[in-house]
Amino acid sequence: MTAQLAVFLALAAIAVAGAVNLILQRHPVHSALSLIVVMVALAGLYLLLDAEFVAAIQIIVYAGAIMVLFVFVIMLLNAGAEERTNLSHAAHFAGIPLAIFLLLELSYRVARASAPMVAQPVAEGATRRLAMLLFQDFVFPFELTSILILIAIVGALVLAKRDA
Amino acid sequence: MSALFARYPILLVSLVKIVVLLFVLLTAVAYLVWFERKVAAHIQSRVGPYRVGPHGLLQPLADGVKFLMKEDLTPAGVDRFVYSLAPFVTMTLAISTIALIPFGPDSIRIFGQTTPLVVANVNIGLLVIFALTSVGVYGVALAGWSSNNKYSLLGGLRSSAQMISYELSLTMSVVGVLLLAGTFNLSEIVRAQEGFTWRLLPKWNLFNPTLPQLLGFLCYFVAGVAETNRLPFDLAEAESELVAGYHTEYSSFRFAMFFLAEYASMITVSFLATILFFGGWLSPFPATPLFGWTRYLPVALFGVGGVILVIHGLRYGTALGRMELPALGVLLCGLAALSARPGIVDLVQGPFWFLLKVFVVLFVYVWVRWTLPRFRYDQLMAIGWKFLLPLALANVVLTSFAVVARK
Numbered sequence: 202m203t204a205q206l207a208v209f210l211a212l213a214a215i216a217v218a219g220a221v222n223l224i225l226q227r228h229p230v231h232s233a234l235s236l237i238v239v240m241v242a243l244a245g246l247y248l249l250l251d252a253e254f255v256a257a258i259q260i261i262v263y264a265g266a267i268m269v270l271f272v273f274v275i276m277l278l279n280a281g282a283e284e285r286t287n288l289s290h291a292a293h294f295a296g297i298p299l300a301i302f303l304l305l306e307l308s309y310r311v312a313r314a315s316a317p318m319v320a321q322p323v324a325e326g327a328t329r330r331l332a333m334l335l336f337q338d339f340v341f342p343f344e345l346t347s348i349l350i351l352i353a354i355v356g357a358l359v360l361a362k363r364d365a
Numbered sequence: 366m367s368a369l370f371a372r373y374p375i376l377l378v379s380l381v382k383i384v385v386l387l388f389v390l391l392t393a394v395a396y397l398v399w400f401e402r403k404v405a406a407h408i409q410s411r412v413g414p415y416r417v418g419p420h421g422l423l424q425p426l427a428d429g430v431k432f433l434m435k436e437d438l439t440p441a442g443v444d445r446f447v448y449s450l451a452p453f454v455t456m457t458l459a460i461s462t463i464a465l466i467p468f469g470p471d472s473i474r475i476f477g478q479t480t481p482l483v484v485a486n487v488n489i490g491l492l493v494i495f496a497l498t499s500v501g502v503y504g505v506a507l508a509g510w511s512s513n514n515k516y517s518l519l520g521g522l523r524s525s526a527q528m529i530s531y532e533l534s535l536t537m538s539v540v541g542v543l544l545l546a547g548t549f550n551l552s553e554i555v556r557a558q559e560g561f562t563w564r565l566l567p568k569w570n571l572f573n574p575t576l577p578q579l580l581g582f583l584c585y586f587v588a589g590v591a592e593t594n595r596l597p598f599d600l601a602e603a604e605s606e607l608v609a610g611y612h613t614e615y616s617s618f619r620f621a622m623f624f625l626a627e628y629a630s631m632i633t634v635s636f637l638a639t640i641l642f643f644g645g646w647l648s649p650f651p652a653t654p655l656f657g658w659t660r661y662l663p664v665a666l667f668g669v670g671g672v673i674l675v676i677h678g679l680r681y682g683t684a685l686g687r688m689e690l691p692a693l694g695v696l697l698c699g700l701a702a703l704s705a706r707p708g709i710v711d712l713v714q715g716p717f718w719f720l721l722k723v724f725v726v727l728f729v730y731v732w733v734r735w736t737l738p739r740f741r742y743d744q745l746m747a748i749g750w751k752f753l754l755p756l757a758l759a760n761v762v763l764t765s766f767a768v769v770a771r772k
Contacts, residue, residue, distance in 0.1 A: 231446075231447075234447070234507075237500075253487070253488055253492075254489055257489050257493055257495075257496050260499070260500060261492065261499050264496075264500050265495075265496065265532070266499065266529065269529055270529070272503070272507075272510075272525070273506070273526065273529075276509075276525075279518075328488070328489065328549070
């Protein structure tokens with residue numbers, strides 16, 4: 202077993218454990234913390250693929266900004282621990298079978314795959330190449346996405362201002 | 366273990382560097398507290414710490430012992446896991462940023478391995494530091510939330526809102542520097558600032574001939590002060606409104622961890638300011654024969670400081686002072702003699718200028734705290750969103766145009 206594989210397995214285990222813990226925890230803040238663990242583990246996986254820029258952005262944007270907002274809102278609303286309920290009928294009769302089906306399908310596809318399904322590390326200068334892709338080859342869709350986000354921000358402002 | 370080190374000597378070298386840096390950083394943090402109290406006292410016409418050791422020099426030691434000996438209270442109704450996690454998160458993230466700071470251009474030899482004066486020379490060093498500081502907000506927010514105390518919760522809420530707001534300006538303010546340097550690597554950013562305009566003015570980013578990053582530095586420094594929750598932006602622990610804010614319920618060593626983290630973040634912000642805007646380890650003097658004598662400035666500074674300490678110490682009021690101050694002075698003189706040796710003289714240039722600049726930035730940091738009153742909360746938000754962010758964006762646009770025009 203190479204060191205690469207060992208680190209991958211450790212990070213994958215942490216990510217999955219964090220995701221499971223996210224569902225099992227009863228308090229929203231604990232769930233949010235588990236989600237942060239998942240994000241950081243994912244950043245570690247990106248780092249393993251030499252995609253350092255993506256790893257840093259993953260932490261800055263997801264763990265450092267979006268999840269802070271989540272935690273902020275949970276704290277602001279002072280949400281308490283949730284009640285545990287039994288599964289609803291829909292979850293019993295549709296959810297569980299579908300989940301099992303998805304799992305089976307995924308494992309079947311992975312087992313049957315001919316090409317190695319391991320992501321290959323990108324070459325040297327990944328940050329520069331990413332910048333070239335974003336700002337030259339795909340500059341139009343990239344800017345379009347920015348405008349879309351801008352519209353969403355303006356929309357949120359309009360909705361928030363309406364009552365006042 | 367030894368086989369592992371024999372196979373990967375870089376592990377051992379890194380370990381040595383980490384241990385040395387950690388020791389130096391924690392000592393620096395402790396004495397920064399002493400320095401701040403001294404400066405504050407003199408700004409307010411007091412003398413400050415004076416009882417524990419000569420000029421209060423043993424005060425940090427006494428404070429440390431006190432923090433360790435006090436009872437570690439856990440109030441009723443706290444979320445135990447998060448309550449104990451929060452100080453660790455804050456402290457770990459605050460001190461780990463130092464691993465990315467380059468202290469000088471030269472390499473040193475440890476155990477036969479040549480290694481640069483930085484623990485981790487990462488391609489995206491600046492981004493890693495921003496990642497670490499952006500996650501640092503959790504320590505404060507979670508401490509406030511888990512304490513089961515209304516004041517703490519308000520402090521934590523204020524702090525997270527403030528840190529999200531000012532992080533944007535902080536990140537945008539350095540984009541100008543990135544455009545000029547063309548890299549995220551901190552050592553490369555410093556190297557890009559080498560040279561002099563008209564053979565006199567250093568090409569530090571603050572005086573960059575393409576476009577002086579004055580606006581960028583203003584935004585960076587204001588956002589940096591806000592990001593470290595210091596006056597005039599310390600609404601997270603405004604004592605007149607919130608007792609002590611997010612760390613109201615913390616005592617003993619857990620409180621000390623928050624305290625140390627605050628000062629460690631101050632040092633990080635000053636390190637970054639020096640690297641990004643003041644040319645890092647570069648000397649402010651051109652390397653021409655006219656300024657050749659400046660190579661011996663570190664030696665002269667240590668030597669004169671040491672002699673003054675010895676003379677002053679011998680006439681000090683207490684017996685402890687008459688022993689400790691001259692001993693310190695002799696130590697400084699020894700340092701001067703060491704750094705005058707031919708091989709060492711060039712090696713100390715980088716760290717000397719770097720730490721001198723950092724010290725100046727830190728002094729301004731402390732000076733600001735004892736000069737400006739605290740902002741109101743709405744003023745804080747207005748400054749962040751309506752003044753600082755547009756200014757930082759304007760700096761990005763202006764610098765982009767200047768860089769393109771120069772090409």
